[in-house]
Amino acid sequence: MPRGSNAKRERQYEHIRDSAKARGASTRRAEEIAARTVNKERARSGEAETSSRTSTDDVSSGHRGGTRSGRPGPRGRTRDQLFAEAKRLGVTGRSSMNKEQLRRAVDARKS
Numbered sequence: 001m002p003r004g005s006n007a008k009r010e011r012q013y014e015h016i017r018d019s020a021k022a023r024g025a026s027t028r029r030a031e032e033i034a035a036r037t038v039n040k041e042r043a044r045s046g047e048a049e050t051s052s053r054t055s056t057d058d059v060s061s062g063h064r065g066g067t068r069s070g071r072p073g074p075r076g077r078t079r080d081q082l083f084a085e086a087k088r089l090g091v092t093g094r095s096s097m098n099k100e101q102l103r104r105a106v107d108a109r110k111s
Contacts, residue, residue, distance in 0.1 A: 009047075013038045057081060082106055 013034045020030035043051030058081065077085070082102035086094040089109045094102060 006047075009038050009042060012041070057084065077103070 016037050017030045017034035020033045021027065025033065039048065040055045042048040043055035058078065079099040079102060082099060083094060085106050086097075086102050086109075089106060091102075091105045091109055094105070097105065
């Protein structure tokens, strides 16, 4: 369990770890999944001292439910993340762009 946690996060960690093990994950993988999930929730709720932008801006792990987990095809930023980055970079016409157009516009602006 990550340092600086409280009883609620301990229970959450144990529940996620046990669920992952029940689905057939190894003990090490189950602990990793649980720790990452709990750390992300701590960051989203402001309990963590530091947090990455994806932890705070991305869809919550509970709501996402593993939708991008083990999925074939391209991975990376969500459309909402790309839209927010395009807004920050001042890309015009972003509201009518699809995900691929946003990705290209953001990548071009960064270059």
